[in-house]
Amino acid sequence: MKLITMKAVVDKETCTGCKLCEKICPVLAIKIVDRKSVVDADKCIGCGNCEQRCPVHAIRMEKLKEPYTLKVEIDSQDYEKIREICIKARMHPEQKICYCTGTRAQEIAAAILKGADSPEKISAMTGVRGGCKVECIQPMLRLLKAAGITPTPPEGGYQWYGITPTVYDIPEEVKAKHSKRGFYFDSDVELFEKVVKAAKKGGK
Ligand code: SF4
Numbered sequence: 728m729k730l731i732t733m734k735a736v737v738d739k740e741t742c743t744g745c746k747l748c749e750k751i752c753p754v755l756a757i758k759i760v761d762r763k764s765v766v767d768a769d770k771c772i773g774c775g776n777c778e779q780r781c782p783v784h785a786i787r788m789e790k791l792k793e794p795y796t797l798k799v800e801i802d803s804q805d806y807e808k809i810r811e812i813c814i815k816a817r818m819h820p821e822q823k824i825c826y827c828t829g830t831r832a833q834e835i836a837a838a839i840l841k842g843a844d845s846p847e848k849i850s851a852m853t854g855v856r857g858g859c860k861v862e863c864i865q866p867m868l869r870l871l872k873a874a875g876i877t878p879t880p881p882e883g884g885y886q887w888y889g890i891t892p893t894v895y896d897i898p899e900e901v902k903a904k905h906s907k908r909g910f911y912f913d914s915d916v917e918l919f920e921k922v923v924k925a926a927k928k929g930g931k
Pocket residue numbers: 737741742743744745746747748749763764780781782783784785786
């Protein structure tokens with residue numbers, strides 16, 4: 728969920744058409760037309776990334792007269808399916824996956840069930856990635872993968888950072904090699920599983 732209070736506005740006189748803003752916008756709201764940046768105000772989620780990164784300060788954030796909230800209601804989807812996606816992605820449904828917007832895994836899963844099949848569409852529906860954009864892209868990609876979706880990164884953009892492996896993804900040969908050097912990946916997994924079981928018993 729994100730309260731949208733601002734939109735990006737471009738000063739066309741100053742814009743040099745360098746395309747940087749187009750490459751970083753999390754909802755693909757920017758297009759370069761005739762070597763000038765054009766913001767689709769209906770798509771913009773007011774994250775301010777383009778404004779912060781424009782090398783010639785051609786973008787300013789304009790306050791909205793009527794702020795509005797971007798959100799996918801959890802109740803709009805089958806909670807068992809939401810839970811299934813989250814658990815498959817090894818996340819607690821109530822786990823925060825975007826600290827800037829406070830968005831939880833369950834809202835991302837609900838957006839996916841509602842038809843979002845890329846990080847950009849999830850951002851457009853929920854406002855997630857409306858802040859730093861560093862922490863949330865990986866859990867978003869994991870949740871999409873858990874739902875059986877393999878999205879394609881925006882062409883030429885810098886919006887994605889890929890997925891770093893967790894302890895669950897480490898190949899057996901890598902585990903075997905490093906177990907001799909004091910890394911105990913399987914023990915870590917066992918410990919995680921015990922914590923999850925204990926939490927389930929406690930009703931969490
Ligand atoms: S980053 Fe700035 S100069 Fe570059 S295209 Fe966008 S608005 Fe224009």
